[in-house]
Amino acid sequence: MKSKRRGLYATVAAWVALGILGLLFDGWLLSQMAIYFCYGMFAMGLSLIWGQAGILSFGQAIFFGAGAYGFALVTLNKIPGLGVSVAMGFVVAIVLATALAAVIASLTFAARGLSGAHFAIVTLCAAVVVETATTRSDYLGGYNGLFGIPPLSWNGTMIGDHALYYLMLSITLLAFLSVVAIIRSPYGTLLEAIRDNEHRVRHLGYVPHHLKSAAFILAGALSGLAGALFAAQFGFVSPSLLGFALSTQVLVWVAVGGRAVPMAAMLGALVVPGAENMLSNVLGDVWLLVIGVLFVAVVVAARGGVFGNLLRLPLPQRLRE
């Protein structure tokens, strides 16, 4: 029994540690860490579809980027009639990302019955198409993207480093609790069953592509929120946020962290880019080799990821004896 609760204790400890980190740093480093929480939420969305339902997507940045661009377009007053409010920016970001996810889900799962490698390739192509289209759109700023997105503020004053860090931490915690609630519900069990044997799920009366689409759309919405928060902090958006490269990076973060455990996936998305930031100055291009070797090692030797086994929560009470 004790070993089963280890994952719970480790998860709580990790959140407490993230809380304490906010007290230890300030300035540029702290704001950098706050931005990484966007990656963390993005990674949890991927964990929901890839870790839980076995849906490998090479196009998750489409939704992250859609969120970022949606937020930018509203706050830069480029969508007539919607105003420039930050709240409207978030609404548009999430709606846009959700709608794009719904379109891709309906074109793949529902219409074509795509899954596995076929689905991965289609999403990869979609990411390339969206990125290329964005670079050619003057309205979206082309190659240069959109500049001058106003920073998050409260009553007219810019939110300080520490407040921003804890705001991001809280939003990420809420996202984490939501994802955990979803995967621990019977719906989460169904997603796992689909990952294992989709055919059998269909023959128990379910429509697997509906259930997969729901997960894909939820992940898209979460990625859109993450993208909007990224744009709000980073101040500018560019086509690379929508593309194949970021889509692949998030896969690496999630695989290294532990794809089947949202907390592990989230930590992967904090630690890997964090290490990249620190070590790429020292190691230069050797960094790419390091992350490549780490990725291969995880895929071959530790499929649960670096943090997966440590942070795996015990099964819900109802699934015990």
Added chain:
Amino acid sequence: MSTSAPMLKVDGLVKRFGGVVALDGISFEIEEGSVHAILGPNGCGKTTLFNLIDGSLKTTAGRVEFDGHRIDGLSSSKIVRMGIARKFQVPGVFNDLTVAQNLEVALAGEDGRFGFLGLLLARPERVRRDRLAEVAGLTEKLEYAVAELSHGEKQRLEIAMLLTRNVRLLLLDEPTAGMSVTETEAIAELVCVLRDEHGLTVLVVEHDLLFVKTLGAPILVANDGKIIASGDYDAISQDPRVVQSYLGAAANA
């Protein structure tokens, strides 16, 4: 609970795969609350018949009726929801999941909660789960990963997973494949319990003579995509067509 229509009616069912005729006009009827076995050698079209009944394949000609409603042409999930559950030849259980999770997957959709929101909010009854675990003989192993179970345990688990509230007809595809004699007898017993205590109609396809004999149910003998004989075990084992086409050496021994 219609008394006029048979539970399952298969009428002139034909299935061709290109030039190969898998089923060549099969017809039979099964009354509610009965157990029937379809006996036939490998390749005689038994599994194809199940694939047509449960909507996995489209029929070439003929019709399938379930409790008076035509079901050929409907999707698998619709047919399952109408009350036809199928056990696959290779145990269709979720190997990565625990026994309790497998049973949750089976039970979560009960009462029509097959969609995302229904499942998100569903809280399957523990009593039901424990009852099915008992049927499977896995009460002590709820937290085991299914991959750790024996073949026989997986077969029983899959049968238990089909016993949802709305199931009325069970299709069992070689439920004793790869089982020992004792396990085979236990499955035959279980099938009778399902009929007598759960009021289910059961259709079994088998090529294992011992099981069909133990079951003691009416038998339809299939060969080359046709039903060539029917009756109880003693009757069909005397039938010269059956002896010639299927029993062969086994009957002479």
